[in-house]
Amino acid sequence: MINVAIIIGSTRPGRNGEAVARWVHDLAATRDDAQFELVDLKDFGLPHLDEAMPPAMGHYDLPHTRKWADKISSFDAYVFVTPEYNHSTSGALKNAIDFLYAEWHNKAAGFVGYGSLGGARAVEHLRLIMGELKVAGVSSQVALSLATDFENFSVLKPAAHQERAVSAMLDEVVAWGGALKALRDGTTPARP
């Protein structure tokens, strides 16, 4: 069985991201085809990237980097729960992604965006970043509207169809996460 992280991509006080991620995790926890864990960036207290060596060198000096690397490397796939800030993802999530390199490679990802247009522009930016890190982003995604899936833009009340969107996204994340595990384990030959 694969392990999937549901990553809360916002850190600000009063964030909507935590409620969104907990809702996704509650739905995921009803499945029996993978194990799901909430990962909160706030628990890691990462500063702006402060490692001397580029992450691609695979040499981490600092305890906070090693703790974050250990956590991220323990998963086969990720669900990024991202806000939309100025048509992109949050600086906090981008920074946390930038801290690491090989830990992300050959894994799958799904995306849950929220914003005035369902966080669509934030997710599009994340997809580009994931491509550079050899993360396979699944097609199905969840797009929560601040206007129709929240009350007063701040209390999560997702429309009924959004549960089906989560389920479709997780189906793909679990399938691709499992397939790529075989690649990482060396049971499927890596082809250029």
Ligand SMILES: Cc1cc2nc3c(=O)[nH]c(=O)nc-3n(C[C@H](O)[C@H](O)[C@H](O)COP(=O)(O)O)c2cc1C
């Ligand atoms: C700095 C900032 C920039 C934002 N820019 C956008 C934006 O470009 N598009 C959008 O749909 N919402 C935008 N919003 C609204 C956020 O999507 C909304 O506040 C959301 O709840 C933020 O996620 P969070 O509560 O988890 O931090 C912005 C909010 C902030 C704080």
